[in-house]
Amino acid sequence: MDTTTGKEISIDLGTTTTIVSYTKKKSGKLTQLKYSGEKLIPSVLFFRSESEWDIGKNALAGMAIHPLAGVANFKSHLSDPEYRYEMTAVNGDHFCLKPHEATKRFLMKIVKNMEDALLKEFGAMGGTIDRAVITVPAKFPVVAKGRTKKAARDCGLDVKLTSEPTAAATDYLQSYTEFDRPGAVIMVYDFGGGTFDVSIVQRQPNNLKEIATGGDNSLSGNLLTDRVVQYLIKRIEERYAIQFPKDADELDDLDSEEIDEYRSNMAEIWRNANHMKEILSGENESERDLQLIIKGKPKVFGAYLSREDFEDMIRPDINRTVDIVQQTLKKASEKGINRVDVVVMA
Ligand SMILES: Nc1ncnc2c1ncn2[C@@H]1O[C@H](COP(=O)(O)OP(=O)(O)OP(=O)(O)O)[C@@H](O)[C@H]1O
Ligand SMILES: [Mg+2]
Incomplete structure (x- = not known):
């Protein structure tokens, strides 16, 4: 591929x-490009039909109304060969989507939109985007890396992968130059x-050297x-005297209307x-009204959670990040x- 005519973008996927x-050629400065003004x-992806979709904030808004037409968290499933999203687009199209196909459709929109953004900024000099540097977690499984690359190549991109923590450290050093000196040691704690x-x-x-890495692909x-x-499922089950399916076998026992009810309730609960x-990062309490469908009838469930109870819930998870930090410090030592x-x- 001729890599001299097109432009390169960096994607923190x-x-x-x-x-x-x-990266602007003249100044060497990294500029963030916007999608739908953000x-x-x-x-996330949101399908109006199998062949018509959007990503980003508009997709997120669409998913709140049509949860079965939306896809989220596709990166988490890239290493699972069996994983499929069962989609029902807004127009009623039913189809299955594999996580790497979702990644490809996401990247296609990014490339198209960013080409338009560059065209606006540089006019005829905007050109096409034919290269991308995509960041991946330090401990990303090899198969997930391969599928990320394939999704990008299927969009016509010549792609390089780079480690997320190293990219974060590079970005930090551009702004905080007092640590941008040979020998400086930087720890990146990325709870994504x-x-x-x-x-x-x-x-x-001339570069950054990775001394030690640690992580957990399910801690996030x-x-x-x-x-x-x-916690909310428990409260909802108590309130309405119902049982949500606990595993795939129990889900299989439901008829198609019950499955749709379950999936749309789960999307509403998750969101x-x-x-x-x-909210609990800044406030001591949070309250939300959840729009549920219970046995075919709409119900509004008032959810409440205090910061104290939330912190108790997540303490073992946060302590686990501390253990991983200590192990990584030991490796560096x-x-x-x-x-x-x-x-x-x-
Ligand atoms: N104010 C906040 N308080 C608590 N959590 C927040 C807040 N804002 C965002 N988050 C959470 O941060 C997470 C997203 O963080 P981030 O953008 O770093 O992840 P990511 O880059 O998308 O994921 P990854 O790097 O793991 O692939 C989400 O779980 C989101 O809910
Ligand atoms: Mg991240």
């Missing part, structure tokens, strides 16, 4: 949020939507949301649980690095 950047692009990564990197004369913001989901979790100059919370 997050489980929940994606950021796309472009730099933080929700990593889908993975937890910790990485100790050291600035070398989504896991904390799931803790709230489990609100996530919101309540985020075995390589002769016994100090950290700065901790970056990514």
